[in-house]
Amino acid sequence: MMDVLELGISELKEAYWKGDLDPREVTRLYLERIQEVDEEIGAYITVDHQGALQEAEEAARRIREGEGSPLTGIPLAIKDNICTKGLRTTCASRILYNFIPPYDATVIERLKEQGAVILGKTNMDEFAMGSSTENSGFKITRNPWDMRRTPGGSSGGSAAAVAARECVAALGSDTGGSIRQPAAFCGVVGLKPTYGRVSRYGLVAFASSLDQIGPLARNVRDCALLLQAISGHDPRDSTSAPVELEDFLGCLEGEVEGLRIGVPKEYFVEGMDRDVEARIWEAAGSLEQLGLKVEEISLPHTEYAVATYYIICTSEASSNLARYDGVKYGLREGSGDLMEMYLETRSKGFGPEVKRRIMLGTFALSAGYYDAYYRKASQVRTLIKKDFEEAFRHCDLILTPTSPTPAFRLGEKIDDPLQMYLSDIFTIPANLAGLPAISLPCGFSKEGLPIGMQLIGKAFDEATILKVAYAYQTITDFHRRAPSLDPKGTQG
Amino acid sequence: MKISIQQVEYVARLARLRLSPQEKELFTGQLNAILQYMDKLNELDTSGVEPTFHVVSHVNAMREDHCKGSTPRDEVLKNAPSSQEGFFKVPRVI
Numbered sequence: 234m235m236d237v238l239e240l241g242i243s244e245l246k247e248a249y250w251k252g253d254l255d256p257r258e259v260t261r262l263y264l265e266r267i268q269e270v271d272e273e274i275g276a277y278i279t280v281d282h283q284g285a286l287q288e289a290e291e292a293a294r295r296i297r298e299g300e301g302s303p304l305t306g307i308p309l310a311i312k313d314n315i316c317t318k319g320l321r322t323t324c325a326s327r328i329l330y331n332f333i334p335p336y337d338a339t340v341i342e343r344l345k346e347q348g349a350v351i352l353g354k355t356n357m358d359e360f361a362m363g364s365s366t367e368n369s370g371f372k373i374t375r376n377p378w379d380m381r382r383t384p385g386g387s388s389g390g391s392a393a394a395v396a397a398r399e400c401v402a403a404l405g406s407d408t409g410g411s412i413r414q415p416a417a418f419c420g421v422v423g424l425k426p427t428y429g430r431v432s433r434y435g436l437v438a439f440a441s442s443l444d445q446i447g448p449l450a451r452n453v454r455d456c457a458l459l460l461q462a463i464s465g466h467d468p469r470d471s472t473s474a475p476v477e478l479e480d481f482l483g484c485l486e487g488e489v490e491g492l493r494i495g496v497p498k499e500y501f502v503e504g505m506d507r508d509v510e511a512r513i514w515e516a517a518g519s520l521e522q523l524g525l526k527v528e529e530i531s532l533p534h535t536e537y538a539v540a541t542y543y544i545i546c547t548s549e550a551s552s553n554l555a556r557y558d559g560v561k562y563g564l565r566e567g568s569g570d571l572m573e574m575y576l577e578t579r580s581k582g583f584g585p586e587v588k589r590r591i592m593l594g595t596f597a598l599s600a601g602y603y604d605a606y607y608r609k610a611s612q613v614r615t616l617i618k619k620d621f622e623e624a625f626r627h628c629d630l631i632l633t634p635t636s637p638t639p640a641f642r643l644g645e646k647i648d649d650p651l652q653m654y655l656s657d658i659f660t661i662p663a664n665l666a667g668l669p670a671i672s673l674p675c676g677f678s679k680e681g682l683p684i685g686m687q688l689i690g691k692a693f694d695e696a697t698i699l700k701v702a703y704a705y706q707t708i709t710d711f712h713r714r715a716p717s718l719d720p721k722g723t724q725g
Numbered sequence: 726m727k728i729s730i731q732q733v734e735y736v737a738r739l740a741r742l743r744l745s746p747q748e749k750e751l752f753t754g755q756l757n758a759i760l761q762y763m764d765k766l767n768e769l770d771t772s773g774v775e776p777t778f779h780v781v782s783h784v785n786a787m788r789e790d791h792c793k794g795s796t797p798r799d800e801v802l803k804n805a806p807s808s809q810e811g812f813f814k815v816p817r818v819i
Contacts, residue, residue, distance in 0.1 A: 331804075335796050335801055560805070561813060569816070576742070585748075588748070592733070592742070593759060595739050609766050615774050651758050666780065
């Protein structure tokens with residue numbers, strides 16, 4: 234049984250087409266696996282048994298009739314802020330506890346066109362606000378490598394589900410690192426596409442100028458396959474880019490020799506975790522073995538990224554979350570007049586981190602403070618974007634750690650919001666500049682926790698980061714290791 | 726920048742949030758710590774720097790003006806906490 238759960242997308246597809254495996258059987262194995270381990274891990278908010286089995290039935294028919302696509306019959310998990318028609322979508326918030334979308338997000342439509350199987354919806358920090366999944370309004374998710382630690386966030390449920398073999402691959406969303414940081418903490422591959430590459434139609438908005446949907450998978454090839462499926466222009470999202478779609482799978486085996494990879498000196502700061510630093514330099518060594526040229530570069534405004542990001546994202550969030558008023562969907566509280574209804578609904582429906590961010594954003598946009606905070610941050614965003622433009626004159630891609638530390642402990646940072654915000658320091662700049670970035674496993678800490686490296690590319694150049702990441706995985710095996718799932722948390 | 730408990734109350738009102746006395750106190754402290762950190766941006770001289778509100782270069786994405794179907798009203802109203810005769814129902818306003 235474990236063997237089937239170890240298969241990636243391409244291997245499953247081959248087994249389906251040869252008739253060695255059947256999507257119904259594989260879907261049942263995944264549903265059993267979820268049954269077996271998810272009470273402990275808590276990766277899923279909603280498991281859609283019936284829907285998944287129906288989709289598997291349909292997938293079996295398509296394969297039998299020779300109409301299969303690369304994702305036909307592949308069991309996937311979806312972050313619970315991506316709308317799925319008829320399937321509850323909560324954003325892990327009490328305020329949307331009963332919301333059943335009347336439509337599919339564009340990415341879901343595209344997965345369904347290919348005949349993918351949707352196993353369920355994964356846990357997250359409420360409205361994607363957090364870096365540990367502890368801000369979920371429903372439950373915590375545990376890191377499959379060490380049950381006492383967080384899986385990262387906000388796509389912690391998706392990352393944990395991939396790592397614990399509770400799905401083949403998953404979709405998450407990334408506003409300041411919410412795909413890459415949990416991918417690093419859980420030892421899987423996660424990619425944030427270029428802003429505009431993937432349609433945001435049907436993604437519940439957090440910070441609209443930063444949000445992107447992207448894949449989390451066991452390896453780079455699976456990541457490329459999923460990216461291929463969900464990318465492309467969508468007239469329903471005005472920020473979706475009308476650019477030609479490349480063949481991400483076809484580019485994987487392309488030439489990497491001679492590519493220049495920049496390592497920004499500002500990302501190696503005093504007090505950084507020693508294991509993380511050591512693993513990144515080892516990864517740089519492996520990339521040199523593959524013929525890449527490693528050079529030191531500078532991104533001088535890096536230290537301003539966290540402050541810039543938390544002004545911009547909270548400002549956008551305070552505006553986006555004004556729609557939760559108890560009128561159109563979700564929770565309604567209060568028995569008095571309209572104002573009473575707004576106040577009660579929002580105060581009972583939102584958790585503490587969401588309230589904190591709405592407060593911060595409302596303040597940053599309020600009369601008298603707009604120029605000092607929101608406008609100032611938007612100007613610094615320009616400087617951060619220019620840092621990357623300058624750097625990419627000298628290199629083709631950038632290598633950094635994904636996170637300054639491996640997975641931290643549950644409860645460790647939850648009472649100190651600023652410390653939690655600082656854990657996003659290496660992932661935020663790519664969102665501010667709108668650039669594509671991937672996190673992939675590059676080794677382990679001495680406690681046995683996965684460590685991730687990040688490759689940042691030029692805008693719309695996912696092909697280069699995928700090809701280098703793929704080449705790296707041909708000479709390393711960190712991505713093949715799976716957590717042993719010690720449910721009592723006695724390891725380490 | 727230092728934010729007072731009165732300012733926290735004012736911002737909460739703008740954001741339509743009702744905070745308990747404990748929340749007001751907690752948020753005042755936490756927001757002050759965060760805003761103090763954000764003052765870091767004042768180290769930078771940004772005079773003459775154009776703000777970036779969006780990284781995409783294309784503006785005003787237009788599409789052909791064609792009629793097409795939209796989500797049926799009944800489907801949308803299924804999620805409403807209260808509705809009547811095809812409308813969202815809210816507490817009396819006037």
